[in-house]
Amino acid sequence: MENKIIYGVTGIFDTPDEIISAVKQVKSSGFERFDVHTPYPIHGMPKAMKLGTSPLGYFALVFGLTGAFAAFALMTYLMGYNYPLIISGKPFIPIPAFIPVTFEVTVLLASVGTVLAMLFLLFKFPNNSHPLHDTNYMKKVSSNKFGICIEAKDEKFSKMEVIEFLKKIGAKDIEVIYYDNDALNFKINIFEWKFVAFLVVSALVVSGATYIVLNKLMFAPPFNWMMGQHRIDAQVESKFFGKDNFSMRVAPAGTVARNTNQFKFSGQPELAEAKLINPLIPTEENLRKGMKKYDIYCSPCHGYHGIGDARLNGQFPNPPSLHSEKVRNWGDGHIFYVITEGQNSMPSYSSQLTNEEKWAIVLYVRALQRAMNAKEEDLK
Amino acid sequence: MIAINYQRKELSSKLLKIGVLLLALGFIIALLGYVIDHERAAFNGIILLMFVMSVGLGSLFLIGLEYLVGADWSVPFRRIMEILAIVVFAIPVFSLPLFANLHTLFHWTHIEDVMKDPILRNKMPYLNEMFFSIRSTAAFVLMFIFWWLLAGRSFGQDSTPTKNFRKITVRISALFMPIFAIVLTFMAVDWLMSLEPHWFSTIFGVYYFAGTFSVALAVVTLFAIYLNENGYLGEGIEGDHYYNFGALLFAFTNFWAYIAFSQFLLIWYANLPEETFWYLHRWEGSWAVISVGIIIIHFIVPYAVLLPQPAKSDPKRLKFIAWWLVFAHFYDLYWLVIPTYSHSGAVFGWMELYPVLIALGTILILFYFFAKNKNLLPIGDPKLPKGINFHL
Structure with a gap:
């Protein structure tokens, strides 16, 4: 017991009203590093805990703006400079047509980026161990009780005082939580043979499945039905449009390229x-x-x-x-x-x-x- | 159960003074306008009519929405919406000068032109003065009926609550929703879209609705914040209630942009001459500046201001953006209506001020008189304590 590092002290309350008033007392006593665990979200809790705004919003903003600018710049470069194509008579840089794509990429990058930032920066992934896991406290607060945990990292923390304080504000089942030494000393070893074998097997499965889908399955019925459409292929003889036997249409007489005037010396x-x-x-x-x-x-x-x-x-x-x-x-x-x-x-x-x-x-x-x-x- | 701490306080007569001043000034300008240039005055009359309809009908919609979704947070503000909805009775009054000027406003009333034009001739069964008047009258009557059913019935609940009131009103709200959608669409098509009788856009009703919702919500937000800051709404209403106003205003700023852009994108892509000319009119001369301005005023500014989380519950910023959205709706209506009057470029003079003055004056005066001797909280509603005690 003595060589374990203390994580914090937990206490249990029975009703949402009790936990709200307890949180207010904890906060007014000057504790900063504490957390509340409840089976469902309780209205008014962020205010009672005096939580500031989450930094995640800034990640969303940065990722969103990155997506917007990247999508817009890519389309502008491709459509306007790298490979200019006339599509349904629009300008080479048709801004209204870019807006839906820009919007989609903005939303995509903002949402994926925010979730990843939350996982890696705030939840410290791939660390998936937490001292509160597998404690009686966690079992209770994930069914029908409301709990508060004051962490040892708090400047005002001292084990006995916090226990007394929690007793005073009416907490039940006060527990002291320690870090698990195994979890603390755990080092990730990416060259462990199980992990390497897992990577190899999943790479083989994914590439094999991709090969079969793209090279075999797509050419088996019913997926190949799409190739037998009633359509006219380019540069093939066809009577569809009439007597000239062309499958492609030719531009009407007098058609000129963009920004070009009619030719003045026609026939001369x-x-x-x-x-x-x-x-x-x-x-x-x-x-x-x-x-x-x-x-x-x-x-x-x-x-x-x-x-x-x-x-x-x-x-x-x-x-x-x-x-x-x-x-x-x-x-x-x-x-x-x-x-x-x-x-x-x-x-x-x-x-x-x-x-x-x-x-x-x-x-x-x-x-x-x-x-x-x-x-x-x-x-x- | 938390006791409600509410003492009725009579509204300050300052409200009435400002309202009378605005209305009197607007009335003089309108009168002068109709004498000097009745065509321009009549076009501005449409802006006035549609703005007042946005606020009145929009308030009714907000009441119905609250009953239908069972919202708690907005119960303390329902009385404000119920009082505001009284402006639906001003709509027919503002439509009278327009009915007198139908011939100057609407090209489709010129029978000799219509007979020469095959498209307008085929639209005649719908676009004729008789059917137009019937549609508008029916819409006004429906608004009155639903004002009584959704708002009027509620005032008596303060002293003598009746059993099953909420249950019945929820059913009325369910009935009201499709009728609201139809009435609003018909009004938008008749008074705004038929200014250019050749043009059509199936999303136009939704476009007007997007503006209606955000402006009605903005007006309710303004009343709620000003009344609460001066202690008219009792105690307990604070940032968490405001946050919902902010979030909804933000959502409907985006909704407006989404609808407006959807309408534009399809017409721009398809590039059909019978649809594009409506936008091309709004791209002629100085109209291009106004058209670009609407993106900034109706979308970019409110979006940027409301984006940070604290902005949504900060009454200062909310008041600013609510006033801004009121202005944006006037701007939007100006952009919809005036290009038909002045093709070559945007015009703005003293006459364009009267819709703003009369609309704001009317809303203030009607609110003042109708709120007299009434509680500003629905104290008979059993959900009120839950609403006041709302927390995020």
Whole structure:
């Protein structure tokens, strides 16, 4: 008994009114480190104990704001800068559409973060031992009694005085609670073989189950029924929309890319060649932009070097080389015209490319031509 | 059983003086307004009507809600709601000048225009002056009936409590709830939504309800705190009671934002021209500033002020935010009504003051006269001691 460390002294009361008045007396006698245990929440208790506000609210605030800013920043970066996509005609950064997601992430992070902060910081998880566990006191206050426990950590604590004090305010069954030495000396050993085996087995079970669900179960009936829908796959022949046999719809005639005006020289390549001048200068930035767009939109047919040796070779009429005498002698405006209006089998690209992007492609095509047919002075 | 420590105290005549001053000033402005620019005055009349309806009908709703959920904490404040609910009798009075000006207010009353417009022609069975008047009259009559059933019957309980009073009133409240929802929705659709007869939004009734609830609760909060601070409510009412007002105001600030945003998001996403024009009107010229302002005034400020736990039981901050929410509801109604009057940009002048002055003056005067010779606590209610002794 002598070598045990004292945790506190407990007393039992019979009614909620008794415990409230007892708490008020404990508080007015100057005790700070005490706690009350009741079978159900008692109205007025926080006030009687003069509890301040819980610090958990600040955790909720910090986690919530983190969630809000993180969600909003992530969506803004992805939708606005990293991979801009037009979705149902909205701007690239559609703020109203972000609000529900921002709200959800705020609530998610605030609630999960608050619970974890409570467990780890306030309840000191993974420590799951408490001196009051398995005491008669805990059995009583978790059925039909109301208890108070004055802790030894209190500055005014002295064992005999507290026992006398509790007797004076009418407590019954006064008990002295000691720390359990085994629990105090317990050290967590994460390399214990049982724990390691548990980790290994649960990792195997989880990964095995994931593998079976994602690779086998999803392809077994009834989960695979979803793959046999009555729908039209992209780039497959279909009569659904009518005679043109396309499963994908083409943009209506005259569709232009965002921030682009209607093309003025429709059907007049010579006029376009005469009037249009490339507003871009061949800087590295412009050429890189042209290369990026050329590789996306032009290279599937024309090839990366403009020779017409592309990966779709043979499936469509092969396009002529961009290095021919004819194309090399075209003005910039003519190439711009062909990109905008299309020519023979080549469709119009005006719904995908802005004017600036088209001019960048023109610059890049010029650079390709120059690379294949360098002039004398280029060698110097 | 705790004895109730309550002595009736007559209300100070200062209340009456302020009320008469506000009402007189508002009345003069309104009169001048109707003489100088009857169109603008009539549009402001809608703001007045809908604000008074929010407070009156909202108070009735709060009474019914208390009976239905069996709340303890609000029993000491029920008498305030019962007295406040008397303003439902002012609603028909404020609707009279509007009925006289239906032709200036509502586009759908112009039969020759309606016949040219296929959409309005199809809406004619609902939107015509005859049916409109019947709907409003029926709504007013229902409000009077339920004022008597929910509030009026309660005053006699102070001296002669009757058996089964609570049980019967709970049943009446259950009956009242669907009727309240229908009446409120019809009134919101008729007086606010039909200002733009082409526009429709199925959530509009709920949107008006969200404002109604928060403003009725804010007015009750103001009366409760001022009366209690001056000792009219006896002893024992303190922070824990206030906390419930604060928590509910906070909840319904969020509810309003949720409903308002739901309405906006669906219309913005679907992008149908027959729905979006209502918001586009509110984005024209200086209306854009007012539209952004409503987010800040009706949501961000009350949200930020009421968020910390101590704010919800601090009478100072509660009074501030309750006044703020009264202002926010006026602002909300202004944002709903005036764009129909002035398309190109927001207008604000001396005439816009009269709905505020008359509404506040009417509420104060009616409260003063009706509270005369009455207990401000429902002392006949057996639940009152439990209510006063409420602790969190």
